Amino acid sequence: MSLALRERSGGRGEAPTRPAGPGRRPGRSTARLAPYLFILPALALFAGFRLYPIGWSFVLSLYHTEGMTQSWTGLGNYQRLIHDPLFWKALGNTALILVVQVPVMLCLALGLSVALNSALLRWKPLFRLGFFLPVVTGLVTYGLMMGALLNQDSGAVNWLLGLVGLPEVHWLTDPFWAKVSVMLALTWHYTGYNAVIYLARLQGIPDEHYEAAAVDGAGAWRRFWHITLPGLRPAMLLTVVLSTIGTLQLFDEPFIMTGGGPDNATTTIGVYLYQTGFRYFDFGYASAIGYALVLIISVLGLIQVKLAKEED
Amino acid sequence: MARTGPAFRATTRGQVLLTGSLLVLLAFTVAPLYWLLIASTHNQHDIFGRPPRLLPGGELGTNLTHLQTSVGFGRVVINSLLLATTYTVLGGIVCTLAGYGFAKYRFRGRGFLFSVLLLALVVPTQLTIVPLFKLMVNLGWLNTYQAVLLPNLALPFGIFLMRQSMRALPDELLQAGRIDGCGELGLFFRVALPTMRPALAALAMYLFLFQWNDFLWPLVALRDPSSYTIPVALAALTGSSDIDYGQLLTGTAVAAVPMAVLFLFLQKHFVSGMLAGAVKQ
Numbered sequence: 001m002s003l004a005l006r007e008r009s010g011g012r013g014e015a016p017t018r019p020a021g022p023g024r025r026p027g028r029s030t031a032r033l034a035p036y037l038f039i040l041p042a043l044a045l046f047a048g049f050r051l052y053p054i055g056w057s058f059v060l061s062l063y064h065t066e067g068m069t070q071s072w073t074g075l076g077n078y079q080r081l082i083h084d085p086l087f088w089k090a091l092g093n094t095a096l097i098l099v100v101q102v103p104v105m106l107c108l109a110l111g112l113s114v115a116l117n118s119a120l121l122r123w124k125p126l127f128r129l130g131f132f133l134p135v136v137t138g139l140v141t142y143g144l145m146m147g148a149l150l151n152q153d154s155g156a157v158n159w160l161l162g163l164v165g166l167p168e169v170h171w172l173t174d175p176f177w178a179k180v181s182v183m184l185a186l187t188w189h190y191t192g193y194n195a196v197i198y199l200a201r202l203q204g205i206p207d208e209h210y211e212a213a214a215v216d217g218a219g220a221w222r223r224f225w226h227i228t229l230p231g232l233r234p235a236m237l238l239t240v241v242l243s244t245i246g247t248l249q250l251f252d253e254p255f256i257m258t259g260g261g262p263d264n265a266t267t268t269i270g271v272y273l274y275q276t277g278f279r280y281f282d283f284g285y286a287s288a289i290g291y292a293l294v295l296i297i298s299v300l301g302l303i304q305v306k307l308a309k310e311e312d
Numbered sequence: 313m314a315r316t317g318p319a320f321r322a323t324t325r326g327q328v329l330l331t332g333s334l335l336v337l338l339a340f341t342v343a344p345l346y347w348l349l350i351a352s353t354h355n356q357h358d359i360f361g362r363p364p365r366l367l368p369g370g371e372l373g374t375n376l377t378h379l380q381t382s383v384g385f386g387r388v389v390i391n392s393l394l395l396a397t398t399y400t401v402l403g404g405i406v407c408t409l410a411g412y413g414f415a416k417y418r419f420r421g422r423g424f425l426f427s428v429l430l431l432a433l434v435v436p437t438q439l440t441i442v443p444l445f446k447l448m449v450n451l452g453w454l455n456t457y458q459a460v461l462l463p464n465l466a467l468p469f470g471i472f473l474m475r476q477s478m479r480a481l482p483d484e485l486l487q488a489g490r491i492d493g494c495g496e497l498g499l500f501f502r503v504a505l506p507t508m509r510p511a512l513a514a515l516a517m518y519l520f521l522f523q524w525n526d527f528l529w530p531l532v533a534l535r536d537p538s539s540y541t542i543p544v545a546l547a548a549l550t551g552s553s554d555i556d557y558g559q560l561l562t563g564t565a566v567a568a569v570p571m572a573v574l575f576l577f578l579q580k581h582f583v584s585g586m587l588a589g590a591v592k593q
Contacts, residue, residue, distance in 0.1 A: 034496035035422070038413030041406045042466040043425065049463035050432055053443035060443060115334055120326045129579060130338045133345065136575045138525030140543035141567045144550065145348045148557055154360030156347060188341065196583055249436040252527055256547065273438045278532065283442045290439030297434045 061287035070284065077288035087289065089264055090272040091296075093179065097268070098247045101183040106239055109191050113198035114228065128199075131192035139189075143256030146185040147172065150257075175265030178258050182266050185253050190246075194239045201235040202228065237308045241301055248297050269293050345568065352565035355558045375562035382559060387538055388545040389566065392524060395460055395541060399523040400516050403465045407515060408508070410466065411474025412500055416486060426475075429468045437528055445532050459533040460541075467522065470515055477511035478504065513581035521571060542567045 064073040081087050116127055134142065149155050150171035158168045171181045205227065213223045251270030254260055260267035260275065267275075269289065277286030351359045354369040379385035414426055444463055453459040481504055489499045505512075527543040534540055540548065546563050549555065575582060 031490075031496055032419075035413045035417030035419040038417070038500070039410045039425065042410035042429075042471060045406065045462065045466040046429065046432070049444065049447075050435075050440060050466070051428075053440040053447065054432075054435055056443035056446075057439050112334075112337070115330060118330060120323065120330045121334065122327060122331045127334055127338060128583075129576070130342050132579075132583065133572060133575070134341060136521060136571045137345065137568050138521075138527070138543060138571070140525070140527050140546055141564050142344070144546060144560060144564045145344055145568075148351070148359070148561060149344055149347065151360065154362070156364040159362055159364060188344070192341070245434060249438070251438060256550070270436060270438050273436075274441075274528070277438075277442045283446075286442055287439065290436060290442075293436050294434060294439060297436070301434060 057287040057290060060284050061291050063284040065282050065284040067281075073284070077285050078292070080285065081288055081292055086264065086267070086272065087269075087292075090267045090269045093264075093266060094248060094250060094268045094270075096179065097183060097186070097250065098244065101186055102240070102243045102247055104183075105187045105191050106194060106236070106243065108187065109194035109198055109239070110232070112191065112195040113202055114224070116195065116199050117202040128196070132196060133192070134189050135193045137189065139252035140256055142185060142189055143253050146181065146188070147257045150181050150184075172258055173262050175263055178262055178266045182254050182257060185257060186247075186250075189253075190243070194243070197235050197239055198232055201232050205231040233308075237304070241304055244300055244304065245297055248293060248300070269296075345572070348561060348565050348568065351557070352562040356556055359557050359561065371558060372562065375558045378556065378559045379563055382556075383540070383545045383549060383563075384538060385545065385563060385566075388540050388542055391539060392541045392567075395457060395530075396520050396523040398457070399461050399465070400519045402461065403467055403470060403519045403523075404512065404515055406465045407467060407470035407519075408474050408505075408512070409500075410471045411476075412478050412504055414471070415475045415478035416481065416483070416504070429466075429471060433468055441528065441532055444529070448533060453533075455534055455536045455539050457539075460530050461523075463529065464522070464526070467519065470519060473515055473518070474508075474511060477508060481507055510581050510584065513578055514584065517574065517578050517582045520574070524567075524571060 061077055062072065062074055063070045064076060112131065115121060116124065116131075121127070137145075149157050152158065152168065152170050152173055155171070157171065161167070161169060169177055171177050209227050210223055213227060218226065249270055250268045251274060254266040254268055254271050255274065258266045260271040270293075273286050273289045273293070276282050276289060347364065350365055350368055352375060353372045354361075354365055355371045355374070358365055358369055358371075376385065414422060440463075448454050448459045451459075485503055486499050489503050494502065525543065526541075527547070530541045531544050531547065534544055537545070537548065542563065546560065546567070549560050549563065
């Protein structure tokens with residue numbers, strides 16, 4: 001969404017010219033057609049395997065599915081959604097992860113990027129490499145790895161807690177701690193990615209700004225507040241929007257680590273949608289859940305972009 | 313420069329403090345992956361032994377053999393490799409062509425079409441999964457490679473990445489080629505493509521990673537265990553009532569290590585490419 005915005009705001013200035021002026025050479029009509037031919041494969045695939053299913057799932061969401069039969073129900077699935085406690089629970093779980101995990105992760109990423117950009121830090125390449133490594137680890141891979149590490153009776157994490165005298169934690173079997181586990185896994189996986197996005201922006205802030213501020217007597221904290229943070233704004237908007245979309249669609253981590261349990265404590269909307277569709281084969285209701293999710297994502301995304309614009 | 317005195321000492325203290333605390337954070341980040349590697353060389357009993365094993369054991373071969381008998385792991389790895397490689401080549405072509413078209417031509421509908429591509433990002437994968445599944449059933453493509461590959465070939469992020477990189481290519485270069493009588497396709501291959509190597513490396517790495525790690529769609533599209541990819545096979549293993557963590561974590565390590573190695577080699581291209589896609593203004 002922020003990407004689309006960027007296209008509108010930044011696209012005009014450097015827009016390329018149309019190839020071949022009028023009547024310059026016989027190949028003019030092919031030159032006109034050329035851009036369409038270049039984007040044709042992508043558009044055809046996109047229309048067939050993305051737009052068409054998106055439309056179809058809306059139609060599906062208007063039907064009641066039972067076994068192999070379908071019957072028209074209009075907005076029935078959406079009405080059912082409003083009165084479905086499990087949907088609200090899934091929405092609440094997703095919202096909680098969004099409200100708690102995303103800010104924590106982005107603050108961590110911010111601190112990490114400032115540290116990685118600091119002149120005081122040694123062995124920078126090592127750190128950049130290490131902190132980015134989780135990003136290339138697949139969702140299933142790290143979900144399984146985290147699951148084993150957090151294993152209640154015999155996982156390494158509980159052993160470590162025992163070493164420092166803390167009690168065993170029921171990481172994956174207690175409703176509260178299961179949520180914490182999913183959030184820990186998410187933070188482990190995505191912090192480095194966000195930090196690298198921030199770092200790239202930080203490197204674009206001229207040193208002179210900091211030097212001038214230092215000459216004016218601004219301390220480290222004020223320099224951070226008045227130079228670093230404003231400089232990071234575009235990157236922050238990007239990471240907030242991307243994390244919001246990603247969290248609202250959250251599926252793999254809870255599916256792998258907890259299967260949505262215990263007692264649906266980690267059932268996100270994504271997990272609920274999958275279970276409805278592919279465990280109970282209620283495709284109509286699953287599609288309605290999906291459309292509710294699209295609506296929520298769009299509204300939240302628009303609000304974020306709008307808020308960011310107003311502050312400018 | 314004076315190497316003593318309070319200012320220097322303050323700096324070194326800052327250095328030690330900052331580097332030290334980041335080292336601790338790094339340990340927390342890397343430890344799970346190290347533990348995974350070690351775990352793949354132990355049997356279940358030792359994996360969960362106390363204290364946790366920190367040095368490699370001798371069970372890697374046994375774990376791999378068990379994986380082969382329980383999920384046909386050799387075939388599964390080949391599936392993953394074949395799918396990821398084919399996806400990288402085909403997806404790379406589709407995304408590069410589209411990125412070039414969007415970056416280097418001005419045409420009717422350009423802004424609209426590009427926005428549609430990007431807006432599709434807000435649509436969760438799970439929503440299209442149901443109709444896509446039905447579509448594949450109707451086409452008779454369930455359990456086939458094309459069912460896994462085709463839906464994601466036109467990856468919006470890939471197109472965006474290539475478009476951003478192609479924009480840096482000066483239009484004068486293309487115009488000069490046109491005056492010399494070079495066709496539009498020739499311009500793409502002979503002028504644009506050779507300058508795009510770093511971006512292509514980033515795209516290839518991204519696409520390979522995407523397909524190698526993709527889980528939900530392969531899980532739905534591949535119903536026959538002999539066509540499973542690594543993540544799907546691993547998820548199937550966890551579904552059994554008696555999970556053998558020796559097998560499971562060995563399979564997990566096999567999924568993680570190639571990506572980590574690839575990343576080590578292509579690190580520079582990959583990170584800068586990701587950034588070009590993410591934050592270029």
